[in-house]
Amino acid sequence: MNLRRLIGREILHRKLSFGIAVATIATSVAGLVAVVALLGAHDLRTSEMLMRMNKETSSMEEKFTKEMKVYEDSVRKTMKGLGFNIFIFPEGQELGEVYTQGFASKTMPESYTAKLAESKIVTVNHLLPSLTRKLKWPEKERTVILIGIRGEVPIAHRDPKKPLIDPVQKGRIVLGHELHRSLDLQEGNSTMFMGREFIIEKCHRERGTKDDITIWMHLDECQELLEEEGRINAIKALECNCASIDRLGEIRREIAGILPGTKVIETESKALARAEARNKAKKHTQGAIASKKAEAIKLKTDREQLRFEDEQKYTALLTVVIFGTMAWVAFLAFANSRDRQAEIGILRAMGASTNSILAILMGRAFLVGLFGTGVTILVAFLLSDSLKDPLHGYEIKSLRGHIPLVFLFVPLLSCAASWLPALQAANRDPATILRNE
Amino acid sequence: MSEVTLRATNVQKTFAGPKGSSVTAVNDMSLEIASGEFVAMGGSSGCGKSTILLIAGGLLRPDQGELEIMGTRPYEVDSTRRASIRSQYIGFVFQQFHLVPYLDALDNVLAPTLARSLPDAEDKAMALLEKFGLTERRHHVPSALSVGEQQRVALARALLLEPKLLLADEPTGNLDPENTDSILDHLVAFAKEGGAVLMVTHDDLAANRASRSIRMEKGSIVESVS
Ligand SMILES: Nc1ncnc2c1ncn2[C@@H]1O[C@H](COP(=O)(O)OP(=O)(O)OP(=O)(O)O)[C@@H](O)[C@H]1O
Ligand SMILES: [Mg+2]
Numbered sequence: 001m002n003l004r005r006l007i008g009r010e011i012l013h014r015k016l017s018f019g020i021a022v023a024t025i026a027t028s029v030a031g032l033v034a035v036v037a038l039l040g041a042h043d044l045r046t047s048e049m050l051m052r053m054n055k056e057t058s059s060m061e062e063k064f065t066k067e068m069k070v071y072e073d074s075v076r077k078t079m080k081g082l083g084f085n086i087f088i089f090p091e092g093q094e095l096g097e098v099y100t101q102g103f104a105s106k107t108m109p110e111s112y113t114a115k116l117a118e119s120k121i122v123t124v125n126h127l128l129p130s131l132t133r134k135l136k137w138p139e140k141e142r143t144v145i146l147i148g149i150r151g152e153v154p155i156a157h158r159d160p161k162k163p164l165i166d167p168v169q170k171g172r173i174v175l176g177h178e179l180h181r182s183l184d185l186q187e188g189n190s191t192m193f194m195g196r197e198f199i200i201e202k203c204h205r206e207r208g209t210k211d212d213i214t215i216w217m218h219l220d221e222c223q224e225l226l227e228e229e230g231r232i233n234a235i236k237a238l239e240c241n242c243a244s245i246d247r248l249g250e251i252r253r254e255i256a257g258i259l260p261g262t263k264v265i266e267t268e269s270k271a272l273a274r275a276e277a278r279n280k281a282k283k284h285t286q287g288a289i290a291s292k293k294a295e296a297i298k299l300k301t302d303r304e305q306l307r308f309e310d311e312q313k314y315t316a317l318l319t320v321v322i323f324g325t326m327a328w329v330a331f332l333a334f335a336n337s338r339d340r341q342a343e344i345g346i347l348r349a350m351g352a353s354t355n356s357i358l359a360i361l362m363g364r365a366f367l368v369g370l371f372g373t374g375v376t377i378l379v380a381f382l383l384s385d386s387l388k389d390p391l392h393g394y395e396i397k398s399l400r401g402h403i404p405l406v407f408l409f410v411p412l413l414s415c416a417a418s419w420l421p422a423l424q425a426a427n428r429d430p431a432t433i434l435r436n437e
Numbered sequence: 438m439s440e441v442t443l444r445a446t447n448v449q450k451t452f453a454g455p456k457g458s459s460v461t462a463v464n465d466m467s468l469e470i471a472s473g474e475f476v477a478m479g480g481s482s483g484c485g486k487s488t489i490l491l492i493a494g495g496l497l498r499p500d501q502g503e504l505e506i507m508g509t510r511p512y513e514v515d516s517t518r519r520a521s522i523r524s525q526y527i528g529f530v531f532q533q534f535h536l537v538p539y540l541d542a543l544d545n546v547l548a549p550t551l552a553r554s555l556p557d558a559e560d561k562a563m564a565l566l567e568k569f570g571l572t573e574r575r576h577h578v579p580s581a582l583s584v585g586e587q588q589r590v591a592l593a594r595a596l597l598l599e600p601k602l603l604l605a606d607e608p609t610g611n612l613d614p615e616n617t618d619s620i621l622d623h624l625v626a627f628a629k630e631g632g633a634v635l636m637v638t639h640d641d642l643a644a645n646r647a648s649r650s651i652r653m654e655k656g657s658i659v660e661s662v663s
Contacts, residue, residue: 001540001544001548001550001551001558002550002551003551005544006537009539009540009544012539013539013578342533342535343535343537343538346529346531346535346536346548347537347548347551348520349494349496349523349529350523350524350529350548350549350551350552350594350598351520351521351522351523351524351525351527351549351552351553351598352520352552353516353517353520353521354516354520356552429496429497430496431491431496431497434491434496434531434535435491
């Protein structure tokens with residue numbers, strides 16, 4: 001006869017009592033496995049979401065960077081060609097008048113253009129002098145806008161640039177749409193203007209602006225016709241290489257140093273519009289990326305928060321379950337040792353020590369823990385495959401590595417719960433037991 | 438040559454009763470039992486018979502007096518040593534048998550080996566079972582045994598470790614005459630082989646089988662007949 005045999009016999013004899021204790025432990029271990037599995041499932045689900053989100057954000061960023069680079073390259077090219085347009089008007093010119101009638105009434109010497117061109121001006125690239133007047137086309141009885149223009153005046157201290165606007169040759173004019181349409185004039189026709197004969201160089205397409213009633217001719221001829229020799233009423237300048245944000249201020253300061261009193265305004269240009277559009281697009285996309293990133297960060301913090309809350313909830317629940325289990329196991333152990341009082345008494349009378357009685361009771365408690373754990377682990381592993389889907393791909397089998405720990409920890413817990421009842425039973429006075437039984 | 442197996446000298450045991458009262462179960466009692474002696478102890482209910490048995494068995498510490506079993510003093514050593522003295526020298530038989538309910542007859546007889554290992558224990562147990570006519574019953578649990586069989590299993594268990602002193606508290610109290618005779622035969626035989634027996638009994642017929650008969654009253658021996 002040895003302890004193992006005695007314990008085994010006792011368990012077989014009190015199957016129900018042992019079974020209840022085992023079931024209690026099994027339930028508790030099942031709770032533990034469930035909590036770990038649920039937390040694992042939660043992690044899997046959220047990390048998948050997070051990964052997807054991060055991928056989206058980075059692909060979006062990549063795409064945006066690529067697009068932005070292409071766009072910026074094209075804009076840079078366009079901007080090089082176009083620049084920002086500014087107008088320089090004569091001294092004393094009221095800008096209100098310019099805005100209402102479209103051109104300046106005052107004039108200034110055309111030499112201003114040369115003066116500007118010869119100066120060390122760095123902000124302005126291309127200079128285009130013009131003379132504009134609203135008048136009646138005497139031969140046709142029409143109100144027209146006459147603009148005299150000249151090709152670009154090269155800036156002296158830099159390489160002359162290729163003219164951006166083709167000048168109109170002398171003896172030729174360019175007509176706006178409304179003029180050539182209503183007067184039935186075509187390119188190559190000749191027509192009289194203020195007593196001179198001009199060949200029609202070009203007929204513009206309809207623009208829906210005052211360009212449609214405009215006549216362009218060479219500046220020199222225009223000055224002659226208007227008896228304004230050597231005078232102009234505007235210089236158009238295309239600026240470039242402007243470093244500062246306040247480019248108009250920078251240009252104004254430079255021009256004021258050379259042509260004091262002149263008025264400088266910036267007009268809308270395609271380049272400006274494009275730059276703005278580009279900035280807007282950039283801002284918009286950056287905003288979208290930022291919000292996507294923020295979303296990912298929020299998800300991450302939400303996830304951590306949720307996990308933290310889950311963990312707390314589960315830990316609290318598990319604590320209750322473990323303590324409940326221990327209390328119940330302790331109660332069952334107490335009931336068991338009560339049932340065995342006579343047996344314990346007689347074993348002690350025969351000379352069994354307190355320790356061997358303790359060993360009998362603890363051995364049983366250990367087996368309760370071992371069986372309870374075994375049952376749950378077995379069931380959990382058998383169910384692992386079918387629980388994979390509801391657990392977002394989490395495999396209970398992945399807990400394999402923790403099995404030895406659980407198999408050690410749970411039986412020890414069972415022993416701890418049974419310790420006090422066992423100690424009490426082992427130390428009861430056998431004389432009292434034997435007398436009362 | 439017979440040796441003193443049990444020597445109790447001026448033993449006294451008082452129990453606290455309810456409301457501060459006290460019961461003196463054993464009162465200044467002295468008793469010697471030598472090997473080969475079969476002592477029957479009688480007396481009215483409550484006179485302290487079971488108490489003196491527990492004291493003699495090293496299970497209940499007396500308030501006063503000295504106790505020696507085979508020259509050792511169980512109440513002057515620690516409980517582990519006392520337990521070992523019990524397993525070495527003493528066998529118990531009770532009126533209620535106190536068999537372990539989930540062990541079969543053989544395992545019940547073998548139960549004392551939990552306390553003290555014994556070479557060839559199983560053979561010895563089987564020999565005892567055979568001697569008590571229980572060979573066929575060896576794989577029956579107590580609930581499947583008759584009352585007489587149960588008491589014989591209990592006696593076999595008490596004898597397995599070859600004790601020097603057998604303490605029996607009304608071992609035949611639950612038995613019919615036939616089974617009573619059988620148990621008494623075994624006790625007589627045990628004493629003949631050099632063991633010492635202290636048996637509590639109310640049964641005069643049983644007491645007649647003993648080599649000495651003592652009667653107790655209020656915790657003391659009032660009569661001793663050889
Ligand atoms: N643990 C105890 N606590 C209090 N009183 C006790 C205790 N054990 C025994 N007694 C008392 O001591 C007295 C002797 O009891 P004991 O059991 O020895 O009597 P007994 O002679 O064996 O009686 P019976 O023939 O009925 O078995 C009784 O009055 C009993 O009530
Ligand atoms: Mg009694």
